[in-house]
Amino acid sequence: MSVRTRRRNTGSRPLGAVLAIVLLGSAAAFAARGEATAVPMLMPVPREWIVNGAFQQPLTSGWTCAGDVSVVDGVAVGRPGAYDYAGCSQQIEHTASYAFEATFSGSYAFVGVRGSGNEPEETYFWTNDTGPRTVQVQLRLKAGTTVYFHGWYGQGEYRVSKVSLIGALIPDDPSDPFGTKSPTPSPPPNPSPSPTPSCTPTYALHPTDSPD
Numbered sequence: 554m555s556v557r558t559r560r561r562n563t564g565s566r567p568l569g570a571v572l573a574i575v576l577l578g579s580a581a582a583f584a585a586r587g588e589a590t591a592v593p594m595l596m597p598v599p600r601e602w603i604v605n606g607a608f609q610q611p612l613t614s615g616w617t618c619a620g621d622v623s624v625v626d627g628v629a630v631g632r633p634g635a636y637d638y639a640g641c642s643q644q645i646e647h648t649a650s651y652a653f654e655a656t657f658s659g660s661y662a663f664v665g666v667r668g669s670g671n672e673p674e675e676t677y678f679w680t681n682d683t684g685p686r687t688v689q690v691q692l693r694l695k696a697g698t699t700v701y702f703h704g705w706y707g708q709g710e711y712r713v714s715k716v717s718l719i720g721a722l723i724p725d726d727p728s729d730p731f732g733t734k735s736p737t738p739s740p741p742p743n744p745s746p747s748p749t750p751s752c753t754p755t756y757a758l759h760p761t762d763s764p765d
Contacts, residue, residue, distance in 0.1 A: 599652075599719050602645055603700060606716040616641040620703075629713040631662075633704035640703025648696045651720040656687045659711025661704055664688070668698030685714065 604615025608624045620639030621632040631639035640663075645651075655664040658680060665677025671694055680686040700718060704711045 598722060600722050602647070602651065602718045602720050603716055604643060606718070608714070612641055616643050618642075627714070629702065631659075631702075631704045631711050631713075633706055633708055633711075635707045638703045638705050640701055642699050642701035645694060645698050645700065645718065646696055647720070648694070649720045650691065650693050651718045652689065653692050654687070654689045654715065654717040654719075655702070655713065656685050656715040657702065657711065657713040658683055658685045659704070660709035662702070662711035662713065663704070664702040664713065664716060666692060666694060666698050666700050668695050670695040671698060685712075687715075 605612070606615075608627050608629050610624075612618050612622060612624055612629065618639075618641040620634060620637040622639050622641055623630055629641065631641075633639040653666065653676075655678070657664050659682075661679060661681050663677055663679045665675060667675040667677075671692075676690070676692060678686070678688045700716065702713045702716060
């Protein structure tokens with residue numbers, strides 16, 4: 554007669570639990586040897602800072618637009634008029650280094666970033682081709698920088714399928730994520746102490762003798 558044994562299915566542990574067990578095990582090993590416990594730091598994962606940059610939602614999500622611009626099958630389509638260039642924009646909140654990427658096509662289509670304090674103040678790209686153009690560039694941007702796309706007055710339709718700005722999850726200066734902190738002024742030099750004046754002797758005034 555054969556004997557069957559049942560294996561208990563403990564299931565898979567979540568990744569976070571596994572990492573916690575590994576870190577705790579390492580800390581316990583250091584402590585057992587009388588060494589200082591050193592827990593490795595996990596580096597922050599970069600994140601996307603553009604809201605609705607793949608245009609999976611209406612342009613009212615994340616973008617401020619003017620003129621005839623709409624989302625069609627996951628692509629922003631602009632139709633400039635005679636007196637407008639049909640564009641959209643949004644602002645970034647943190648001063649940091651970013652990887653900028655955009656894919657666009659059509660008649661005089663423009664994408665770029667613009668903001669005071671950036672070097673250069675404005676960086677933009679354009680195309681006048683029906684085939685998609687993709688640009689990728691590293692940029693150092695200040696808080697309040699405007700990211701935009703638009704066409705040109707009286708020109709034909711243009712299309713933008715992606716606008717991306719990848720940056721660190723934690724800004725460069727966590728104490729000043731919006732880049733508004735003024736530099737700390739250096740204290741003025743202490744003036745040289747004035748020489749202490751010598752004391753002037755004070756004489757007691759005697760009453761004048763009355764005449765006899």
